[in-house]
Amino acid sequence: MLKPDAVKRRLAGEVIGRFEKRGLKILAAKMMVINKELAETHYGEHAEKPFFKDLVDYITSGPVLATVIEGEECISMIRKMVGATNPQEADMGTIRGDYAIDTGRNIIHASDAPDSAKREISLFFDESEICEYVLPDEELIY
Numbered sequence: 001m002l003k004p005d006a007v008k009r010r011l012a013g014e015v016i017g018r019f020e021k022r023g024l025k026i027l028a029a030k031m032m033v034i035n036k037e038l039a040e041t042h043y044g045e046h047a048e049k050p051f052f053k054d055l056v057d058y059i060t061s062g063p064v065l066a067t068v069i070e071g072e073e074c075i076s077m078i079r080k081m082v083g084a085t086n087p088q089e090a091d092m093g094t095i096r097g098d099y100a101i102d103t104g105r106n107i108i109h110a111s112d113a114p115d116s117a118k119r120e121i122s123l124f125f126d127e128s129e130i131c132e133y134v135l136p137d138e139e140l141i142y
């Protein structure tokens with residue numbers, strides 16, 4: 001999910017382009033403004049953390065671009081491409097390392113495990129919004 005800072009800074013296309021160029025497949029993409037309740041559910045694992053309120057305020061502060069992305073080992077691959085939570089600790093070449101400074105404005109959310117991906121996808125998308133298709137160059141990538 002491209003967070004509101006990414007959308008407002010016009011970085012959404014740039015970031016999605018990195019995933020496309022890597023060979024990953026975009027199955028769904030939707031601009032939306034997340035309401036407080038959905039934000040609290042999405043980030044429920046952090047409900048007791050001191051930064052929870054700021055996190056919910058941030059993620060609801062403007063439109064996000066929610067996506068579903070598919071590819072072999074794509075959860076760990078995308079987390080690696082995204083970089084450390086604190087952009088100042090993120091390696092150069094990662095999305096957060098290249099485009100962000102502040103942990104509270106770190107451009108992108110990425111699911112951290114198959115179970116959380118499944119849960120998060122169902123929070124933001126109906127099944128009918130997820131497109132299955134074959135890329136013409138899939139056999140060059142796999």
Ligand code: RTP
Nearest residue numbers: 051055084085103104105106108109110111112
């Ligand atoms: P995300 O869930 O957004 O993909 O980020 P993440 O896995 O790298 O980090 P996580 O620990 O899940 O934290 C979720 C988001 O909360 C904000 N945060 N602020 N002030 C702080 O110490 C702090 N720690 C985390 C960040 O926006 C982080 O992405």
Ligand code: MG
Nearest residue numbers: 109110111112
């Ligand atoms: Mg997380």
